Amino acid sequence: MRYTVTLAETGETYPCGETENLLEGMLRLGKKGIPVGCRGGGCGVCKIEVVSGNITTKVMSRDHVSEEDQAAGRVLACRAFPASDITLRVIGLMKKNVCRTKTQALAA
Numbered sequence: 809m810r811y812t813v814t815l816a817e818t819g820e821t822y823p824c825g826e827t828e829n830l831l832e833g834m835l836r837l838g839k840k841g842i843p844v845g846c847r848g849g850g851c852g853v854c855k856i857e858v859v860s861g862n863i864t865t866k867v868m869s870r871d872h873v874s875e876e877d878q879a880a881g882r883v884l885a886c887r888a889f890p891a892s893d894i895t896l897r898v899i900g901l902m903k904k905n906v907c908r909t910k911t912q913a914l915a916a
């Protein structure tokens with residue numbers, strides 16, 4: 809099953825399979841400079857907030873995702889999988905690279 813993930817900040821969308829984590833799908837957008845970290849839930853750079861839709865998650869470090877965070881839909885993209893079409897906001901360190909526009913990227 810494949811779902812559509814929408815980035816709330818830019819309106820961009822990407823497809824993401826239910827067995828593929830949200831970070832892997834996001835990387836296919838081809839944005840330059842996304843600081844991909846550990847890809848295993850340990851570094852926190854890929855933190856996102858799910859605005860709408862359902863996800864499933866694997867174990868995440870409490871250093872980066874508190875119980876409060878998790879209850880509010882703030883999770884690590886590399887440990888989260890879509891269970892429906894979803895909309896998310898990037899809140900981790902990779903935000904400026906994922907959310908900048910082409911114009912900003914050229915100016916950088």
Ligand code: FES
Binds near residue numbers: 831844848851
């Ligand atoms: S890439 Fe390190 S926590 Fe997601």
